[in-house]
Amino acid sequence: MGDLYLIPPTSTIATTTNLQLFLNFLSTSWSYYIFWRHSPNLLFLSWSDGLFFNSLSTSNSNDPEWFYILSLAKSFPSTNTSSALSHSFSSSCPIWLVGANSLQVSGCDRAREAQFHGIQTLVFIPISGTGVLELGSSLMIPENLSLIQHIKSLLSNSLSPHGMDLNKEISMSSLNSNYPKEPRQKKKGTQQETPAKQVALERKRREKLNHRFYDLRSVVPNISRMDKASLLSDAVSYINELRTKVEELQAEVKLMKSMMTSSSVSEVSAVSAELEVRLMGGDAVIQFRSESIGHPTAMLMGVLRELDLDVLHATISNVNKFTWQNVVVRVPLKLRSEQSLKAALASKLVKT
Secondary structure, rough: OOOOOOOOOOOOOOOHHHHHHHHHOOOOOOEEEEEEEEEEOOOEEEEEEEOOOOOOOOOHHHHHHHHHHHHHOOOEEEEOOOOOOHHHHHHHHHEEEEEEHHHHOOHHHHHHHHHOOOOOEEEEEOOOOOOEEEEEEEOOOOOOOHHHHHHHHHHHHHOOOOOOOOOOOOOOOHHHHHOOOOOOOOOEEEEEEEHHHHHHHHHHHHHHHHHHHHHHHHOOOOOOOHHHHHHHHHHHHHHHHHHHHHHHHHHHHHHHHHHHHHOOOOOOOEEEOOOOOOOOEEEEEEEEEEEEEOOEEEEEEHHHOOOEEEEEEEEEEEEEEEEEEEEEEEHHHHHHOHHHHHHHHHHHHOOO
């Protein structure tokens, strides 16, 4: 089984000295950057490069980092107008979203997911038809046109066929006015040591992420493919299956507890109550046995009416103080599985 390479081994953006210094400057206020590059046919925007900054410390710093990690497996149709990322690329216009309300009402699923993980500012900057740079921060950062222009200028040059002018100066003084001031620890060593430190931090983060995926792979029983996107999809399916089973078991437990503690004549005795369901196409056979206390027939029929189950045939027998009911019903599509139908019946019988 091959290794999972979660981050490209070489950077496609931070390849020049000036741009690296500029990204270091961004780390004082921003949590991460991601560059989404378009596919050759311009149909998709996919992960190309990114970096999570450790220098910005917040109380919920793990949430933005996990959002950044989940982004590694993402791709977006470039023609999807409901996505702020795709809309920025297709319109060549930057989009700056600030605050929980702005992220929620944007109509963009990624913006809402970012807000859920503690991101307060989300920015999409189109870069000369090559893709979109995304910036995220757990701080409230007002829109800064100077920042956008600097980024577009630097990345347009560095991603062009002619490369980037290494002698180009970056004026950062005009950007400081709109940034929230954060305490910054004094760094030791020279500026030349900074890229090496970032590479080491990125390597550690990649190793930690790989271990997390290995752990996830070990607990998911059925894996369709070995790539990380398929693993996440299989894990979601498996969790949903477990959640459904838990809900069914909880409903059965509630029914049994109610039967065991019941003293009312309207409730079913737990000593001998049984509920069985067998599905036959669009119909189902329901077998229900209970003590002949409190009109169990009326109770079952009331539950069937609440669930919109049309009764096609029913037989009722009373033997040795027990009522046996066999009912054939027409089942609606939403309940057309034995587990879901049984869970729905058990839940309703508990409340009667």
